[in-house]
Amino acid sequence: MIPFKLLLHQSSSSFSIPPNTPLYLYPPPPQFPNPALPPPLHKPTLSLRPNPFSLSIRLCNPEFRLFKVSKAEAPVTGNEGGYTKASPQVEDLSPDGAVYRKTLALVECSMFAALTGLVYFLSNSLAIENYFGCVFSLPIVISSMRWGIAAGRKTMVATAMLLLVLSGPVKALTYLLKHGIVGLTMGALWRLGANWSLSIVLCTIVRAVGAVGYVLITSFLIRENIFALITINIHASLAFIFTASGLGTIPSMNFIYALFTILVLLNSGCFIFLLHILYSVFLTRLGMKASLRLPRWIERAI
Numbered sequence: 001m002i003p004f005k006l007l008l009h010q011s012s013s014s015f016s017i018p019p020n021t022p023l024y025l026y027p028p029p030p031q032f033p034n035p036a037l038p039p040p041l042h043k044p045t046l047s048l049r050p051n052p053f054s055l056s057i058r059l060c061n062p063e064f065r066l067f068k069v070s071k072a073e074a075p076v077t078g079n080e081g082g083y084t085k086a087s088p089q090v091e092d093l094s095p096d097g098a099v100y101r102k103t104l105a106l107v108e109c110s111m112f113a114a115l116t117g118l119v120y121f122l123s124n125s126l127a128i129e130n131y132f133g134c135v136f137s138l139p140i141v142i143s144s145m146r147w148g149i150a151a152g153r154k155t156m157v158a159t160a161m162l163l164l165v166l167s168g169p170v171k172a173l174t175y176l177l178k179h180g181i182v183g184l185t186m187g188a189l190w191r192l193g194a195n196w197s198l199s200i201v202l203c204t205i206v207r208a209v210g211a212v213g214y215v216l217i218t219s220f221l222i223r224e225n226i227f228a229l230i231t232i233n234i235h236a237s238l239a240f241i242f243t244a245s246g247l248g249t250i251p252s253m254n255f256i257y258a259l260f261t262i263l264v265l266l267n268s269g270c271f272i273f274l275l276h277i278l279y280s281v282f283l284t285r286l287g288m289k290a291s292l293r294l295p296r297w298i299e300r301a302i
Helices: 004-014 098-125 138-147 149-166 169-191 196-222 226-245 253-285 296-301
Strands: 076-078 083-085
Touching: 098 138, 098 149, 098 169, 138 149, 138 169, 138 253, 149 169, 169 196, 169 253, 196 226, 196 253, 226 253
Parallel strands: none
Antiparallel strands: 076 083
């Protein structure tokens, strides 16, 4: 007979479980093949033992990086010799950013141009242009004072193009000669900080040249020399006055031309002076007094 201890020792030695054998407390569930999905071509295995011939996969914590829109890098542009990388530009949509200010300036210039063109077109259609003649240059002056001389020029050109489409080339040229160039000159001088004496003199010359150009265009359109008619009428009026006064002299044509030039400059100067007063008061009410260079007497009056 075999002893009980020896039998127990032999049975325990024969019933040994390898260390790598997985233990199941319950039978694994049956696995059925999925007909909808194709079988994988390669089934990855995860080995816990180090293998020098296998690639190790490291799982690291994901990092979330926030990209700023304001520091957008310019794309790569190509040249004849190759590709060069442009310098980065800061484009910020904040109220103090360059993109926001350019967009706001463009919108204001377009709105001013549309409003001026519509008012000028309606005033010409209703024959009330003389009553609104003092406000046609104001949008250009405001654009120049707020956004620079380039913005005032854009407003003038946009208004002229709109009038060209609505009323034709004659009305567009009339606007440029009588109001557009005057407003651009005044806005540029005020933007540069010029005093009123220089501004009034230069704007008077521009207004006088524009009036002469308007008369020339009208003369070309009606096939009549309006300057000759004006000078002849002035000469006849002065000759009648001198004869009625008992003076035996008759004014010469050179005197008539000089008198005509003086009257045109005087008329343009009075109009420009009134525009300076009106626009200074209006811009002061808009809160732009700090950017204006006003005389002392007008500052005291305002």
